[in-house]
Amino acid sequence: MQALDTAFNALSDPTRRAILDRLMRGEARVTEIAEPFDMSLNAVSKHIRVLEEAGLVTRRREGKEHRIAFSPEPLDALARWITEKRALWNGRLDRLEALLSEEAKQ
Amino acid sequence: MQALDTAFNALSDPTRRAILDRLMRGEARVTEIAEPFDMSLNAVSKHIRVLEEAGLVTRRREGKEHRIAFSPEPLDALARWITEKRALWNGRLDRLEALLSEEAKQ
Numbered sequence: 001m002q003a004l005d006t007a008f009n010a011l012s013d014p015t016r017r018a019i020l021d022r023l024m025r026g027e028a029r030v031t032e033i034a035e036p037f038d039m040s041l042n043a044v045s046k047h048i049r050v051l052e053e054a055g056l057v058t059r060r061r062e063g064k065e066h067r068i069a070f071s072p073e074p075l076d077a078l079a080r081w082i083t084e085k086r087a088l089w090n091g092r093l094d095r096l097e098a099l100l101s102e103e104a105k106q
Numbered sequence: 107m108q109a110l111d112t113a114f115n116a117l118s119d120p121t122r123r124a125i126l127d128r129l130m131r132g133e134a135r136v137t138e139i140a141e142p143f144d145m146s147l148n149a150v151s152k153h154i155r156v157l158e159e160a161g162l163v164t165r166r167r168e169g170k171e172h173r174i175a176f177s178p179e180p181l182d183a184l185a186r187w188i189t190e191k192r193a194l195w196n197g198r199l200d201r202l203e204a205l206l207s208e209e210a211k212q
Contacts, residue, residue: 005118012114024195072195079188082181089130089178 003055004081007074010054015039016047020070023057027069109161110187113180116160121145122153126176129163133175 010016019033034044048068051057055074060067116122125139140150154174157163161180166173 004123005120008114008118012111012118014111017110020191024191024198070195072192075188075192079185079192082185082188085126085130086178086181086185089176092130 003074003077006054007056007078010050010056010074011078013047013050015044016051019044019047019051020056023068023070027060027067029065029067033068109180109183112160113162113184116156116162116180117184119153119156121150122157125150125153125157126162129174129176133166133173135171135173139174 015037018037022028022033022036030045030048031041033048034041037044048057048059052059052068056071058069058071060069117126121143124143128134128139128142136151136154137147139154140147143150154163154165158165158174162177164175164177166175
């Protein structure tokens with residue numbers, strides 16, 4: 001699923017995760033977001049664009065300025081995916097355990 | 107954190123997620139894993155290596171054969187990360203709501 005691809009990819013970079021941490025404290029301009037990072041404004045803008053394409057941030061134009069805000073929905077989709085896989089796996093382990101205990105009884 | 111980088115990156119590809127689905131049904135040889143995919147054995151091996159580096163699969167040598175098995179621990183780490191972020195965000199929304207309702211009262 002394309003949405004999972006872009007969301008997982010967006011989160012695979014520590015700078016992008018740090019940008020999300022910053023935005024969870026409130027929306028910010030691109031220059032404000034860039035400030036703590038030792039990289040060019042252009043590099044930070046690219047990271048923001050990756051987050052935007054994954055739906056993890058939204059962009060609001062205010063005159064010449066872009067205000068970036070955190071958007072939580074993709075995290076919900078990832079959480080659902082991970083929860084489903086862990087449930088599948090744990091269910092399989094439970095069935096295996098039941099089978100082994102059944103065999104032990106015989 | 108390096109472990110989050112590699113795990114999120116490993117899961118950002120649909121073939122790699124499909125390989126994990128296959129392995130949740132039980133361990134398998136590389137050739138078995140490759141069978142349903144319309145790609146070279148070499149390409150599938152590379153995907154398996156990415157999963158292995160992320161700790162999402164383990165490799166067991168049996169004579170000339172490699173048996174690949176699913177390993178759930180990295181999913182736990184990702185689930186913890188996502189849960190923590192969602193809790194932070196929801197906590198912030200709750201505080202904002204409390205603040206607004208306090209202001210509305212005054």
